[in-house]
Amino acid sequence: MKTDIEPTSTAAGSPSKVRTRSTGRAGDKIFLGLSRGSGIALLVIMAAIAAFLTYRAAIAISKDEANFLTTFEWNTGSSPMRFGIAVLAYGTVVSSIIAMVIAVPIAVGIALFISHYAPRRLAAPVAYVIDLLAAVPSIVYGLWGALFLVPHLTGLYTWFDDYLGWTGILSYQGGAARSLFTVGILLAIMILPIVTSVSREVFRQVPKMHEEAALALGATRWEVIRMAVLPFGRSGIISASMLGLGRALGETMAVATVLSPNFLIETSLLDPGGGTFAQNIASRFKEAGNDGRDALIASGLVLFVITLLVNGAARMIIARRKEYSGTAA
């Protein structure tokens, strides 16, 4: 490793050749060592997290009497442990999907509003406020969700039940609206700012010439957006949504405050129940024994891998787009 790095860094380009001849070589070495050391420290931390989680997870899964992937149960207190992530995977995916379905169209709408529709005097402050809202801590969303959103959703859910209850998915039996759907709504509100600000950034980069050309041909504003803005921004929107999805998957406290957890998969999304990876860890960790902790770490590892895949996909799309616009420019 070391021999591999030394020559590359000294042959880094013409400026560093100048450096090697100059005074202060010791200082240079120290500085290089320090900065490279930090980089390596970062790698070590990542490696430690991954290795440690995998190791503990392996222990837990080997002790698991039930199928880790398909069991509807989380019983780590008894001596043969039985636990499975089926309910958690379902809850995590479903609540995130609900969040995406709600948040992405609205976020794209707001991004378009800011970049193309809003009166100029309104656009700048709106953009600013949306950016600030991205900084509101998740526990505050959780508090608001539990004490304000949940009581206000019962009416809406009853309404859903009256008209769409026959679908089974949207039936509602009354009670506190502490369900996966509520979690989805809250997550949607939470990821709205980030999806909006990334999409807005992309829409701003749409070449003005394209838009003006379309306008000159007599296109309406909507046609301009459909023909010039959206095609250009498509990959940007996708990667923005992926970033939002990554956040939604890993969100912990807001879900833990709003959801009424159980270990069943309910047909209805509006009835309380279900769970997510992060919520399950947060609410069970404190009372888990050593084995139980390992089991939770195993579920944390699954969450880790899922978020890695989602984030990786987002980065790949961004990278491809960069290449594309790089060659085009």
Next chain:
Amino acid sequence: MKLQRKNRLRAIAAGALAVSGVLVLTACGSDDNSGGGGGGDSKAASNIKCDGKGQLLASGSSAQKNAMDLWIKTYGAACKDTKLNYKATGSGAGIQEFLQGKTAFAGSDSALKPEEVKSSKQVCKGGQAIDLPMVGGPIAVGFNVPGVDKLTLNADVLAKIFNSEIKKWDDPAIKALNKDAKLPSLKIQAFHRSDESGTTDNFTKYLKAAAPKAWPHEPGKAWEGEGGQSADGSSGVSSQVKQVSGAISYFELSYATANSIKTVDLDTGASAPVQATVENASKAISEAKIKGTGKDLALDLAYDTKADGAYPITLVTYEIACDKGNKASTLAATKSFLTYVASEDGQTSLKELGYAPLPTEIANKVRESVKSLS
């Protein structure tokens, strides 16, 4: 360059300002809440013997959180050198943290299981963990049914409600027990604890003892019943009952009092339905027998009592500590605090909060056990 240097100086100045700001801040706060807003009329107990210094960590049962708050307040006012942190995490978590050696003692609503006693030998060098009953209280069954102020249920119906067999408030079985009440045709929202809890343990033990046919599940800290909704902690379920129309759940009487939630009267087979009150619970607790051996004072509660005016769903919450081999750094403070808690003053101050003091004979044994902790 000059400009930049100036900016850097400015940045350094800003940093220094921030650091010194924090330093200044650390000096200006106060732990003293005795003057304003603290509320309650805690008597300055003069006969508290302070001992030990520093922080004392404890965690566990949320059932005794409200009692702990008052004890800590009174004890802290007398002993300024000891700071006690009691975290209401649930009995299961409290025992776990105690067994991992993270806390000085645990609060639990149910006595230690044999395997827990066994693993406690790692933490208690040369000894083991023991249960010290500290305070009892009724577990109230709180309900929120519009238009209903008074509700009588029996163990059978309760079991069926919490097992999702009775689903509406106007079910004939409920009507039969409440001839005068106007019961709405509302869905019953039965809430149980999502975390492991001694309250659940005691409640299900009651159901199993008093209605073995209607409650087929094994009693335990984790909820085994069918269906229903869940929330975290006694406070979590009680605030759900407060918010949700048609809700019913079980929690310590103090939570019902604090949130002004109406509670169910129990038809135990005694001459009249029994209200969930401190006195009625004391009556049931006084029938309890000590089942622990040696210094361990675990109690056997009489859940199926039919005595007049004895409210059978009770819990006794324990403090769990090592009989021998408590950590040297916390032993003195733990002993001093528990001595106060078991004392006459510590016990009687809790009545207003909805807790029942220990019967005298049990209290005496607790005092002896506390004295011998080492």
Next chain:
Amino acid sequence: MSTVVDKNPALRASSLQQARLPGWAPYALVVVSLGLGAGIGTALGMGNPFQMGLLAALVFIIASYALGAVVEGSRQAKNRLATSLVWVCFLLAVVPLLSLIWETIDRGRTVLDGYFLSHSMEGVQTILPGGGAYHAIIGTLEQVGLAALIAVPIGLLTAIYLVEYGRGRLAKAVTFFVDVMTGIPSIVAGLFILSFWIIILGFSYSGFAGAMALAILMMPIVVRSTEEMLKLVPDELREASLALGVPKWRTILKVVLPTAIGGITTGVMLAVARIAGESAPIVLLVFGAAGINNNPFEGAQSSLPYYIYEQWQLGNEASFNRAWAAALVLIAFVMILNLVARGIARWKAPKSGR
């Protein structure tokens, strides 16, 4: 529908080639659909103003499409549909966000005062009003400060390595894993520190344990933003300095960093703002305390996110009020950091030579 019929003749008369709706039509439509929404809502027995708003929005979208289609033809109608949809999106998003801010301010200010800011919860019966969040504020400041102390140097140096030195496989690996690290769910970082530091190494719960988890979350943000800022420094500056015989490390310290310092500070402050609100790892690691503990290395501490969660869990009116007040303090803290960071960015922007 009667309003549509009323408007039509006037429109036909005023336009020459293609019929257009007058400029005030959308506004009139807003009023009409709000009225309809409220009307239908009351008729259906919905007491909730939010549902009526949704209904009104639906009416508005359909009506503006229909009106456009009747008067102006389908292309314009689609345009109107898109416009109204975008406006509705905007309003739909603004409602919950404003409600969040409003609710926090409205309910937080009931107990937020000097007493709340300068007192802890020591000896307060949690079912009664009283007490404060001072210990939590101290905890947050110390934990975040420590996290920044760990993460900023490592993050800065890593970014310098990547921009100024890194060319080889190591640099590629670091870049990749910084990306990976930004995606770590905060609870996973908490799990790691808890298992590693507290269970395996046997240390006690402390503010420092929380700070380490926060540092893990903060590092990649600092690296990313610093990297961007260093890349913005024009190469001419570096070359000029090196040509004068200044060693590279002095060039970096005296030329590159000072040029980018504004942007770097902004990035660091935004990162601090981000981690100050992290609750998941904190809940696992600091234990929580009722009293003041100024020592983050020993003993239980509290922090604002922990305090909010704790008070919410206690579940009575007095503690809800304290939770809201603490939420208000936390939001204010984060917002001020954000505003100052953005202020620095704006103030430094022209000088960084764009």
